[in-house]
Amino acid sequence: MKNKYLFLLLATIISSCQQNTGNLQQKVDSLQKALQQYTDEAALTQQRLQRFDTLDFDFYSHQQWDSLSISHAQDIVVTYPDGSQTKGLPDHIKQLEPLFTFAPDTKIKEHPVRFGSGNWTCVIGVMTGTFSKPMSMGDGKTMAPTGKSFRLSMCTVGHWEHGKMKEEMLFWDNASMMQQIGEGK
Template sequence: MTRILLTTAAIAISASSAYAQQTDVTAAALAELAQYQAAEAAVAQRLETFDTLDFEVFSGRQWDRLHESHAEDIKVHWPDGRITEGLDVHIADLEAFFVYAPDTRIETHPIRIGQGEWTGVVGVIEGTFSAPMPIGDGQFIEPTGKPYKLTMATIGHWNDEGVMDEEFLFWDNLTFMRQIGLAQ
């Protein structure tokens, strides 16, 4: 009888240990899943903010809302190679599009990707060269009335406050100049 009790106790202890190990494995897997889901939710939120940025804030020239997606000390890498710093400088650069093409807009992001603190979107920026383009020293290029439609990409790095602290902009400036009639 004692032998049966000891055997039963040994089986119970062994089962309890196996159950505890399984519980630890399950808890670790659930923690990893929760971490993955939180990261995916953060990327989804950043991409949603990106859509709002381009479709509403940029296209609608709502510069007072740019802080919703950009840090005050945003660093922007432009397609022509220059790098600017600061939200006010970025707003001035964005507003420049609308001086000679008041109907400038972005209405679609056919590609939206992200991982961790990085996101990328491909968009289509379009408008019409319908107003004089300032070129400095009080000089202007007269409008051609020609439309432009460019595929562009934006890569953004997001900080812990949920806004971009660095942005990389890509489009083909030669194609842009050709479309508006300023290059061959």
């Protein structure tokens, strides 16, 4: 009789261990799936941030406007520091060009802060340039160049869909730039 109870106890323990092994395997599988999703998202974020580096350091800094289509959707909506918006890549490019008419050496060479989550990325860059050509003030009026340089922190927040930015928000201090080039109060 004692052996019978011992046998039942052993059978119960073995059965319980087998059930726990099944539950444990489900937990391991679930954790592996979550880790893979995290790893995939981190890799995608890094790819987008690398694209941002190329966008600013190469395409923007060298005015390679045709290359913006690599990172920007054709129907991108861009919000600028003054709150204005453009819709579509051609209008975005038209909005970027005037800065280069009075500061043709404008560049972004560094992104000291860069991160992302899901379909969003954010970079803080440093934009530099020199007010070396006349600045159009509208109505045929221009502002004479001062030869002074500017150095601004700027931030770009991007919302990505299908490998391209669908929405972009740009932030920098226009008043600081005007002060630095000798035209602000």
